[in-house]
């Protein structure tokens with residue numbers, strides 16, 4: 559649905575040019591919710607605005623639904639943009655227009671007649687749960703309701719792609735959840751491809767199918783959300799995930815491990831392991847097998863089990879002790895079964 563090829567964005571700046579995007583290649587498939595996450599200044603807004611050519615990239619191709627937008631003339635670009643709706647962090651509603659009239663704006667601008675506009679907008683207000691508030695003005699509704707208007711307006715032109723630029727960043731956690739659920743609903747019901755940028759992993763976790771991590775203008779990691787959560791490769795990804803799955807174990811756990819290793823007897827060895835697993839593996843009796851088949855003792859010290867897009871994933875810190883060779887065999891077996899096993903050192 560969307561192919562970005564070699565996208566570079568250079569802004570002029572008082573201290574010289576700023577290279578906000580440095581050769582981005584991305585492929586977003588039809589019907590998926592694709593998240594782009596990064597810290598402030600990483601280039602997220604620049605990237606999302608390239609997709610509808612609100613920003614014209616300095617170099618590269620922007621292919622949406624088979625056409626390179628950078629090659630279109632103004633009239634064709636205007637038409638192509640109708641396939642791409644956008645919602646914004648600060649809603650961008652017109653304060654002098656009602657909820658209905660805000661949602662209807664793109665259709666009015668496209669010259670649609672009033673009856674056709676009503677026939678299009680009323681079901682959209684129903685979809686976003688605002689039918690009862692159609693005659694209110696933006697100042698008379700909440701932030702979450704404003705964003706619902708923003709979504710209805712973005713959907714009015716029946717786009718194929720919905721771009722969401724930090725759409726929930728100005729909202730409280732509960733309202734954020736309801737807006738993300740609405741984005742998921744329109745993705746499923748209308749078959750819309752959704753591209754959302756955010757600085758919060760919580761948003762990615764709730765709604766995205768795949769995620770790309772952007773750092774200093776480059777995509778440094780991407781993949782299905784569950785894979786990125788269970789096997790983060792880059793330091794930036796780990797630090798972003800840390801808000802949901804703590805990447806460092808608490809000092810008290812490490813202290814306890816030192817205490818346990820001092821108590822080892824009779825040539826036994828002990829190792830702190832961090833196990834990450836997802837999907838079907840989450841239901842396997844992996845720990846009891848370690849005990850039964852390899853004669854290990856296990857202390858569960860820390861961990862959590864959570865869910866992403868109906869898939870369970872877990873992260874557990876366990877201290878395993880027993881006979882050295884059997885411990886190594888057990889670790890190899892776990893890895894063979896697709897469990898990510900990290901051998902954590904407790905020095906320091």
Ligand SMILES: Nc1ncnc2c1ncn2[C@@H]1O[C@H](COP(=O)(O)OP(=O)(O)OP(=O)(O)O)[C@@H](O)[C@H]1O
Pocket residue numbers: 569570571576577578596597598599600601602603604605757
């Ligand atoms: N119009 C502009 N002119 C000059 N520099 C810009 C412009 N817009 C963005 N930049 C710079 O480009 C880089 C990327 O900015 P961008 O807004 O895309 O990042 P972001 O990840 O969306 O950040 P934030 O989450 O803070 O909005 C930053 O260094 C920023 O200062």
